[in-house]
Structure formats: C-alpha cells, structure tokens
Amino acid sequence: MKIAVVGTGYVGLVTGTCLAETGNNVICVDINEAKVKKMQDGQVPIYEPGLDLLFHRNIEQGRLHFTTNLAEAIEEAQIIFMALPTPPGGDGAADLSYILGAAKDISKIIKGYKIIVNKSTVPVGTADKVRAVFSENTDIEVDVVSNPEFLREGVAVEDFMKPDRVVLGTTSERVKKLMTELYGPYVRQGNPILFMDERSSELTKYAANSFLATKITFMNEVANLCELVGADVDAVRRGIGSDERIGKRFLFPGIGYGGSCFPKDVQALVMAADENTYDFQILKSVMEVNERQKTILVDKVLKYYKNDIAGKHFALWGLAFKPETDDIREAPALYIIDALVKNGATVTVFDPEGMDNVKNIIGDKVVFADNQYDALKNADALLIATEWSVFRNPDFEKIESILKNKVIFDGRNLYDLQKMIDLGYYYNSIGRKLID
Numbered sequence: 479m480k481i482a483v484v485g486t487g488y489v490g491l492v493t494g495t496c497l498a499e500t501g502n503n504v505i506c507v508d509i510n511e512a513k514v515k516k517m518q519d520g521q522v523p524i525y526e527p528g529l530d531l532l533f534h535r536n537i538e539q540g541r542l543h544f545t546t547n548l549a550e551a552i553e554e555a556q557i558i559f560m561a562l563p564t565p566p567g568g569d570g571a572a573d574l575s576y577i578l579g580a581a582k583d584i585s586k587i588i589k590g591y592k593i594i595v596n597k598s599t600v601p602v603g604t605a606d607k608v609r610a611v612f613s614e615n616t617d618i619e620v621d622v623v624s625n626p627e628f629l630r631e632g633v634a635v636e637d638f639m640k641p642d643r644v645v646l647g648t649t650s651e652r653v654k655k656l657m658t659e660l661y662g663p664y665v666r667q668g669n670p671i672l673f674m675d676e677r678s679s680e681l682t683k684y685a686a687n688s689f690l691a692t693k694i695t696f697m698n699e700v701a702n703l704c705e706l707v708g709a710d711v712d713a714v715r716r717g718i719g720s721d722e723r724i725g726k727r728f729l730f731p732g733i734g735y736g737g738s739c740f741p742k743d744v745q746a747l748v749m750a751a752d753e754n755t756y757d758f759q760i761l762k763s764v765m766e767v768n769e770r771q772k773t774i775l776v777d778k779v780l781k782y783y784k785n786d787i788a789g790k791h792f793a794l795w796g797l798a799f800k801p802e803t804d805d806i807r808e809a810p811a812l813y814i815i816d817a818l819v820k821n822g823a824t825v826t827v828f829d830p831e832g833m834d835n836v837k838n839i840i841g842d843k844v845v846f847a848d849n850q851y852d853a854l855k856n857a858d859a860l861l862i863a864t865e866w867s868v869f870r871n872p873d874f875e876k877i878e879s880i881l882k883n884k885v886i887f888d889g890r891n892l893y894d895l896q897k898m899i900d901l902g903y904y905y906n907s908i909g910r911k912l913i914d
C-alpha cells in the first residue's frame with residue numbers, strides 16, 4: 479500500500495519504518511527541516527533500539543522516504559497517518575492545533591479519496607473535528623479513523639511489529655477491510671484487531687495510560703508507607719504481583735512517572751472529564767501524588783544533610799525518563815536537578831543516551847560527564863534516577879575510590895540491600911529499609 483505519515487517523531491518514525499518493513503511504500507513528512515535532512519542523509523534522529531536496522535534496510539530498498547513537502551507526501555498515498563504532537567494546552571487539555579492544522583493543510587491539497595488515520599493521543603470527539611475541517615475545505619470524500627498507538631519508547635519497534643492489540647475506531651466496512659489487510663502481518667500470532675466506534679477508540683488510549691499511571695502511583699504510595707511501617711516494598715510487590723488479577727508489571731516503585739505520555743494524558747483525561755462535568759477524582763489524586771513523588775529523592779537528600787546542601791556536589795546517574803530511550807520529556811531527573819540546584823548544590827550527570835537532549839534545554843546548569851564513573855568525581859553522594867542496565871552492576875570498588883563518601887540515594891531500587899550492608903554504604907532507596 480502507499481502510505482504517508484505526517485509527523486516523524488517517536489511514533490511517526492517507528493510507524494513509518496515498521497509499515498515499510500512489511501512491504502508498504504511509505505513517505506514520512508515533517509516540518510522540521512533539520513530532522514528531515516538528517517533522515518534523508520541516512521541518520522536516525524532518535525535513539526530507539528532496533529530502529530536503525532529497519533530504517534536503513536527500508537531506505538536502501540526504496541520503500542521509506544522523507545520529505546518536508548506535504549503535497550508530495552500525500553499525492554499517491556491511500557492512507558495518511560497523523561502522528562503529530564498533542565501537548566497540554568494552557569488549561570491542561572490536549573492542544574489539537576497540530577492535528578487540526580495538518581488536517582486543514584491536507585484538506586486543501588488532496589485530489590482524491592483518502593483514509594486519514596489519527597495515531598496521536600487525542601480527546602474524544604477529535605475525529606469529528608478532523609472530519610469537520612475536511613468538509614469545510616473540500617468536497618472530496620475522506621474517511622477519518624482513530625488508531626491510537628500503544629508502543630512504548632525503548633521497545634517501540636518490537637511493540638509495533640508485535641502489538642498486544644490494534645485498536646481501530648471506525649464504522650466504515652471499506653476502511654475495516656483495508657486496515658485489516660495493513661495490520662494483518664503484525665498480528666499473525668493471533669493478537670486482536672479491535673474495531674470499535676471512534677469515540678471508544680479515542681478514550682481507550684487515555685484510559686490505558688491513565689490506568690498504568692494509577693498503578694505506578696499506587697505502588698509509590700505503598701512504598702512510601704512501607705518506609706514508615708518497616709515493611710519491604712519488594713516483598714509486598716512480589717506478594718501482590720503473583721495474584722493474576724493484579725499482575726507483575728508496573729508495580730516497581732520509583733520517583734514518579736514521567737515521559738511524553740503519562741503526565742499529559744492523565745491531565746488531558748481529567749480535563750476532558752471536567753469539561754463534561756465529571757469529577758475524575760482518582761486521577762486528580764494520581765497527579766497530586768506523582769508531583770510529590772518526583773522530588774522524593776531530594777527530600778531524602780535534604781533530610782540526610784539536615785536541610786543544608788548548599789555547596790554540596792552530587793553525581794546523578796540517569797536523565798532519560800526511562801531506560802533505552804533518549805526521551806527526557808517530563809523526566810523525574812530534571813525535577814531532581816532543579817531541586818538540588820535551587821538548594822545551592824552543584825550536579826554532575828551521566829546518561830547513556832539522554833545527555834544531548836538535556837544539554838539543549840538546561841545548558842550549563844549541570845556538568846555533563848563522559849561516563850558514569852567520571853560523574854562521581856568530587857561528589858558527596860550518588861543519586862540514581864533511571865534504571866539503565868549499565869547502572870545495575872557497577873564496579874563498587876571504583877565507586878568507593880572516586881565518591882567522596884559512600885552514600886547512595888537510589889530512586890530505582892537497583893541494588894540488593896544485603897550487598898549494600900556488606901559493602902558498607904549508606905543506601906537510601908524507595909520503600910525499603912534504610913541502610914546506614
């Protein structure tokens with residue numbers, strides 16, 4: 479099939495590349511000229527494991543193209559995917575200007591029937607708004623479909639190639655047939671393509687992300703309580719996770735959820751509920767608790783130093799909001815840096831992939847180290863904000879020889895408590911016994 483993907487970010491580029499991988503001819507279009515130039519020069523503009531291989535293979539075999547020219551991208555496409563940003567607007571509700579703006583641009587240049595597929599995360603009713611934009615500007619028939627994306631950064635290629643499910647909001651039989659053909663190769667093992675009305679499809683995505691954010695937040699609260707009552711959150715996690723109704727995943731406590739999706743999607747669902755005079759209380763609490771959790775590691779640091787960290791120097795391992803991505807949007811590490819610096823401390827950071835993105839937004843607010851051990855030089859303590867594999871089994875002798883004090887504040891519970899006792903560290907993690 480001939481496909482255009484409008485917006486070539488984390489979702490658009492993975493979508494375009496993976497659709498090319500099953501033999502489709504894909505043109506990705508983006509307004510960011512520097513990004514498009516990079517891709518035309520054969521460079522993947524984001525870090526996403528496994529994407530390189532597919533990206534290069536499909537470019538070489540002539541199935542994957544990049545352009546800044548919307549008309550050229552959509553001219554021959556049967557299906558136009560929109561993978562555009564939906565950031566929070568001033569009031570916290572999803573800003574639909576990218577989607578509706580692109581829909582308007584497309585509506586003014588299409589020459590024949592197209593299927594417009596919305597992959598962005600959008601509030602209920604967006605498909606109607608997109609449809610209205612088309613009918614205002616053209617007589618040409620279009621079908622507008624909701625197709626929320628569930629890929630996870632860090633395993634996005636795997637998620638796209640083998641999705642747990644594909645959700646499609648459409649009632650058109652013609653669209654159902656074509657989309658079943660398009661997604662068929664990705665669900666050969668039997669995972670479902672779920673057709674539903676577009677409103678349910680739009681809400682499914684927000685409900686999924688909000689549920690996961692709630693699960694994480696619940697566990698963070700359990701962890702905080704564990705510390706107060708002398709319980710061990712790892713034991714509690716195993717104890718509840720083995721119950722199939724609860725499940726083992728998303729039960730690891732930490733320093734709050736971040737990233738480009740959960741914070742904005744929870745907020746957008748709360749706003750959408752408010753607009754419909756429904757008070758989505760549980761999600762309001764989730765947002766509040768998550769705000770508090772983001773700086774819980776700094777609270778621990780402040781308590782340890784009796785509220786005086788002015789002049790102290792800290793090493794911070796991990797910037798990306800989770801491992802295996804360079805995405806630092808809403809990353810808890812940024813809040814930690816902010817709080818440490820505001821309290822008069824200095825910080826040296828290291829992250830395997832997220833350093834450039836952080837440099838671009840906070841510049842010289844912190845020092846960027848070449849590797850995880852260089853970050854420890856002259857540091858009074860080490861803080862850990864992201865569970866990259868490379869931090870899981872570090873050389874503790876080397877850490878001891880560089881860090882000024884054997885003090886670790888671990889926001890991701892990476893180390894075994896007995897090991898830290900044996901090594902003689904002060905070790906403060908989340909929801910577990912304090913080792914001091």
Ligand SMILES: NC(=O)c1ccc[n+]([C@@H]2O[C@H](COP(=O)([O-])OP(=O)(O)OC[C@H]3O[C@@H](n4cnc5c(N)ncnc54)[C@H](O)[C@@H]3O)[C@@H](O)[C@H]2O)c1
Binds near residue numbers: 484562
């Ligand atoms: N990132 C994720 O893990 C993820 C997962 C599922 C769903 N989503 C949703 O998918 C959508 C896109 O997210 P993302 O993370 O890929 O965003 P992103 O910011 O990485 O990418 C968006 C891209 O769109 C481009 N763009 C903006 N306006 C454009 C226009 N008019 N024409 C062409 N290109 C334009 C930008 O330059 C950028 O490259 C959002 O709604 C998000 O909530 C994201």
